Amino acid sequence: MMLQNRVNPLGEIIRTAARGAWMGNRGLLHNDRKEIVRPFRLLAWITCVLSFKDRKRTVMSPGLYTELFFMDEATAFAAGHRPCYECRREDYKRFKEYWLKGNSAYHFNDKTSINEIDAILHKERMxxxxxxxxxxxxxxxLPDGTFVWFDERPFLIKGDWLYQWSPAGYGTGIAKPGKMEVVVLTPASTVNAFKAGYLPQTGV
Structure with missing residues (x-):
């Protein structure tokens, strides 16, 4: 059975045969029949590596968190996720550093709990x-790595190009307009972190 466990840039959990490059966690979202019954359970939406310390998991095991998958890190950020503290410690530190730098209007500092950042991200994504x-x-x-809604589809910004997203990868790039108001899918504070210097991994 094809499981509903891939996430698109709108944060929707979809079914697809395409494989992901990253894993994610929002808590226990499935029932004992491996069916998604809620969009999230935790405010901490994280992005993890696929392999960590030789741990083995059975996907959608009863009573355990639901393994979600993303085509690339930019997709995970657009959906509202951020790096995991345990398996991506250095990425987590860099993201928090650039998030704080890019969102100085909140008057947070290095002692700010990630829970406070997660609460802001949740308001920006859901x-x-x-x-x-x-x-x-x-x-x-808008910086590289940001997703926008363009021509009724999600597109990734990279350099002077826009790349249409699909579960299996990106289409051929099209020239990015010089100036145009667009709908942005990536949460605002995450976009600010990108502007401050965090460069997300992309499949382009």
């Missing part, structure tokens, strides 16, 4: 009725 939160911005002001 709205009323579990709908995707987006915002508008000029595409010329």
């Amino acid at each position: 709205g009323t009725g579990n709908s995707k939160v987006t915002f508008a911005a000029d595409i010329s002001e």
